[in-house]
Amino acid sequence: MRPLKLKMVGFGPYAGVQELDFDRLGSSGLYLITGDTGAGKTTIFDAITFALFGEASGNNRNPSMLRSKYAKEDMPTRVELTFAYGGKVYTVTRNPTYERAKTKGTGTTTESAGAELTYPDGRQITKRGEVDAAIREIVGLTREQFSQIAMISQGDFRKLLQAETSERQKIFRDIFKTDFYVMLQNQLKEKAGEIRGQRDQASQSIRQYINGVTCDEDSVYALDAQKAKNGELPVTEVIELFRTLLEQDRQAELALEAELAATEKELEQITSQLTQAEAYEAAKAALAKRVDEEVMLTVAFETANATLDAAQKTVPAQEKIQSKIAEMELLLPSYDELDTHAAALAAAQTDLAGAHAAQESAVKEKNNLTTEITGLRTEQKDLADVSAEKEKLAAQLQQLGDRQKQFVDFLSGMEGLTRERAELAKRQEDYLKAEEASSELLRKYEVKERAFLREQAGIMASGLTAGMACPVCGSTEHPRLAVLAEDAPTEADVKKAKAEYDRAQDKTKKASNEAQKRKGMVDTTEGTLAKELDSLIPGISLADGAKAAEEQENLLAMQIEGLNVQIAALTKKMARREELDILLPEKELLLRAAEETIAMKTAEIASLTAKAESSEAQIHVLRNRLAFSDKATAEAEISNLREESDKLRQNLKTAETAYNQSKENLAGIRGTIEQLHKQLENGTDIDTEQLQAKKDEYVSQKAVAMAKQKNVHASISANKSALEGISGKAAEIEVLDKKYAWMKALSDTANGSVSGKDRVMLETYIQTTYFERILARANIRLQKMSGGQYDLKRREE
Template sequence: MRPLKLTIAGFGPYAGVQELDFTKLGQRGLYLITGDTGAGKTTIFDAITFALFGEASGGDRSADMLRSKYAGLDAPTFVELTFAYDGKEYTVRRSPEYQRKKTRGAGTTRQAADAQLTYPDGRVVTKWKEVDRAVREVIGVSREQFAQVAMISQGSFRQLLQADTKQRQKIFRDIFGTGLYVSLQEELKERTAQVKLRRDQTAAGIRQFVESIVWDPEDPLAAEAERARSGELPTAEVSRLLEELLTRDTARQEELTGQSSRTDREMEQVVAGLTQAQARRRAQQSLAEKTGEEQRRTAVLAQLTAAAEQARATVPEQEQLARQIAGLEAVQTDYDALEQKRRALQEKKQSLTQAQTAKQSLERRRAALAAQLEDMTRERKGLEGADADRERLENQRQRLNQRREQVLLLVRDGKALDRARQELERLQQAYLAAARRSDQLGRQYDGMQRAFLDEQAGILAAGLEPDMPCPVCGSVHHPRLAVISQQAPTEADVKRAKGDYEGAQKQTEKTSAQASAQRGSVAAAESAFREKSAALFGEMPLEQVPAAGEAEAEQLNGQLQTLAGQMARLEEQTARKIQLDRLLPDREKALSDEDGALTQAQSQLAALTAAARELADQVAAMEEKLVYPDKVTLNREIQARRQQLEDLKSALTRAETAYNAGKEQLAAVRSAIAQLKEQLAETQETDVEGLTRQREELLRRRGDLDARSKTVHARLTANAAAREGIAKKAQALSALDAQYAWMKALSDTANGTLSGKDKVMLETYIQAAYFDRILDRANLRLRKMSGGQYDLERRKNASDQRSQSGLELDIVDHINTTRRSVNTLSGGEAFLASLALALGLSDEVQMSTGIHLDTLFVDEGFGSLDSEALNKAYLTLAGLTQGNRLVGVISHVAELKEKIDRQIVVKKDRTGQSRANIVAG
């Protein structure tokens, strides 16, 4: 990647549009970015990084901090970079989110962030994330990788030099993409843990089966079984023990089964004898009961015979009631006709009442509609002028609003001018204080310098010896030696005073520039404020303008509020007029409809009156012919006679049914007595008590055998399940033990956790290979810059075997033949080592990834180097330009300004804004 043209607008200290044509710097070689402190040199790097990746070059500057504080509210903020990659030109343009002036009305609004990338073929990609993805596809690096490889910003040099293994792992992971090895390490660790879990679960399953083994406490194998349950026997011995226990319990089960069969046969004989004895006893009891029942049922049958004869005597009365009921039922239809006429008359009367009520309601509704139509017509006529009044008030409101906005804007400008004046006064006071301090420190420095020089004679005299020539005048006689004052300053005191004085001078210059810039801002603001004030208030003293503006704004607010109330009332009147125009035709049609409905209701009322009179005459004629007043009374009489008939019939049926049942029950009892007598004649007496005692003994014996059999069966079931479970899990455990052994060794190796070995993970091992190649490249430059004294070397053996290692870095001193930590290097030595390492990293990334970065940016101070080291660093950077590589360096060092003739010079004007110019040399 090579930048061709950079355009900056409203970005950092660059308020206006700034263009930098990098093609003027040539295709290769060094160029210098120089200028005042804080002028915006690093901002050029920030702009390139922001254009490519949407972020600044330094991690402490986010995108929302890049809007220029000097840019006007209507000035845009953007960065546009045209760059070449692989022989093709691309243009990327980005704008951060910022506040800008509204296009309509006063105030500001949010300008959303935007991005756009134009390909060599004219194709355009928009949207922030899509441009991020497209730029990375083109140049092949992320912002973090770009910062490490192509743009080495302030503070980044020593980060890689003095990092420990964990820090370098993170750096290399981002640059070389070794995260996939971490994923492999974690996958191995996770799978090993899963195998161990299955292995432990299988072993626990075997222990559960062993703990489930049961045995007879009297068994000779009981002691050995206790040892197995306690975990003292190996799995093979436990399996053998289970086989013996199962063999013994199987034999016991067969023996108990035989005893149970013999007991069952004896029980069958005893139960048969008891059953026969119980049957004879029940037959004897039943015979006695049936004989008594025969006597009772004979007496009951005599009573039932008399009741049946009495019920048969009511048959003639039943026939007479049936004839009476038939006669009454014949006249029921006459009463039905009467009831229909009565219901029809009642319905006509209800309809007549409803018709009268409807007619009265129609009359009231028509009167209300007529009155409402008259009121609405009168109201509509009174609203004719509302539209014209509303338009007149709207024009007046617009004029008042425009005047109020102009006045309020002038008041805000006045307050801003007051704040600017206060800031000017503060800066002037700061300048005066800095000037006084600079003068004071200057006088102190001059006094200490003179006192120090005055004391040099005393220092020289202190070193003279008798009869030895003076190094100044050559005399061997020293009649009166100068004496050193106890209050004389040391050389260090003089240097410290000089440094304080120079720092104060710089602070004075800085505050003077700030006050001067603020004075210009105040003058411009006063001129603009005076012009706006004259336009609004005429020739009024400026100090009276704010109060006059606020008073007029308050007055205008009151007028606008009054006007708003008037307009609201007119709005209501206009809305009411529109509503009446819509409602009046509806109300007129409704009144016409009501007139028609009223005429129809009068006709219907007359027809209903005539029909009701005719039905009343028909009902009166029918009532004179019938005996009972209504059908309900007739039905009650029919129902009473029917009930009487039903009662007589039911009594006859019940009497005959009871007689027949009594006769059948007496016959059944006599038949049962004959069967019981025959059954007793066929059986003999039995010893029931003896058979009962024999059965109880057999039941006790069978219960004991069942209990013992259940115990043996439970042991057989549990131990057979344990034998099968142990056999299955023992085979699985053997396979899991073998799998876990090799998987743990592989996981520990990959994760660097092998006992007694250096803690080097797989990712670290891969990164170490990259690191060794980086160090090979870095040492080519470090040897030149250090005169062959130093080499960087990766530490092969860890200082301890408890923490992660493999990427620690030592410095090898070939002069002293020592090896030590890079943290022991002095400031200048550390800078050279850091620079060499950063350049080695840049070379290795481009070689190993195939990325082409034809430009290198270095933003780092060179002030810690002496002249010789600075010259070597310069030669090293100059050597990077071979192969058409362009290297940009930010520095304040004067020697570099003399060595590098191609420069980007950044200057800050009195207002604090910056400009950059390219000097091609």
């Protein structure tokens, strides 16, 4: 980081604004700040450190102490630092918390601490926390580290050199960016621990597999199995034990399978005999039950037959109801026709009332329009001559306007003449001043020329020396030299005075020419205006012309205003006439429309009256023919009849279904009874209790054999799974042991934990190398400074 410019306002001992341009010191990167005690050296350190980190350079000064006690209440306190880092330029501005004068009213208020950082691309951040983080990221140092290595105040560098390894290590970590080596050390240590954990986990898995071994207590291998659980056998012997137990269980499983097969065969024979005996007993019981059911179904069949006969007798009544429904449905459209004629009658009556009202309205509108058109025609006739009157007044207005413009132009010319006369007077005054100045310079020139001529002898005498011939008399002796006056002008003075006079004379001539030109312009303008005035108001002098012209112009303006009022009134009348030209045809159209409406409504009334009478006749005929008042009542009656018919038909259908079902049930039970008789013809009674006891014995034998088989199968499954797990984990442990050996050695080396070696971590070794390079470069400068008497060496312990 190289400071470029520092600006302090109301900071420390500086009551005002103080700027330091470090860029003028060059770019070598090493600056020395010296001065007497109290000269402000530490303030510069404080300002730079405060701008970067928001703190002073020393631990005995806090930011609240940085405001100048000499600053006025309205003077702010802030520090602005422009610095370069990595080839880019940044600007940071900060202010501490301090008391300042209020912008409004009296008294003081607290100004909160603030910060602002401007990046090379112009981007800005203004939050203190964000600025602190950004500076830390850019510079790569804390305030303490910056004070020790970048900006060294008095004896602070000695603290860095004499610091312990752990403290110096933190500083060098940020300077040399060695945190990656710390990460490598930690990752190696973590990786070694991870592999060790995997190896321990694999060993724990093997112990869990061994604890899961199953072995019968009566087995000759029970003692070895217990030793394996206690961890008293090596893994290879444990694997062999598991294989032996698996073979023993497989032989036992085969024997149990043969025993179960024989028991199953006996059970099948006894089960078959029991099934036949149970079937014979069940058939006898079923036969007795089905005989009782036959009696009940016979009674039900007879009842269903009687119900069916009764339902079949209602068929004629159903046919009669259906006939009546058909007749009523044929008349349903007539109800719609009745409703249509009723609606037509109501609509005709409504339309008839509307037609009468429209006819009355049209008659009234016709009368009103007739009266209005008569009045409008009279008004149109009265406005027939308006255009001619307006044209006559417009001609008069044009004449007055033209004459008024002549007077306005004349008055404008008189104003121009006044300005030209004023300009002429100014030019004449300029000429008089120039002529006066020229005369004065001529006088001065003539005086200097005469004085110069008078002093020519003295001038020549001042140039004579003994032995030199005089340019006038030729004598080489000069006993009485002419004396030159002290204020005698030189030839250069005379030429200068002549040049000044000549310039003044030129200026006088130019002023004279300009005045003469202006005089000609005034004379021309006066002649032109005099002719215009004589044509407008004969016999009036130009001096009185402006007043007379203004009076005439005002009189004409009044006349023009009066004509404009009259023309405006005529314009309104013309607009009204134009309006009448449009309005009268419209009103006449409305009148014809009203007459047509009256004729149309008269015909419409006649038509609607005939239509209403026809509808009334049709309604009367339909009322006499229909039994019900409306279609809804007729439909309700049809619905009731249809419901009654459906009920009778459903009763018949239900009776037929019940009869058929009863008949089918009776036939089915009789067939079942016949089959049971045939089944019992070849059967005999058997002692089922003896067969059941024998079956129970074989079932018990089968359960015992299956339990043994289940236990053996479980033992095989458990021991087989354990054997596979132990074999796999043993191979895994072998791989992990090899991997852990070289990873542990690498971690110990990087972290300085190799026994018998110096305990130097990888980061410390890298930092030591960098530090030795720094010392080597520093000793080149130190030896020059000390004449080869001193150099720096690193502590080895």
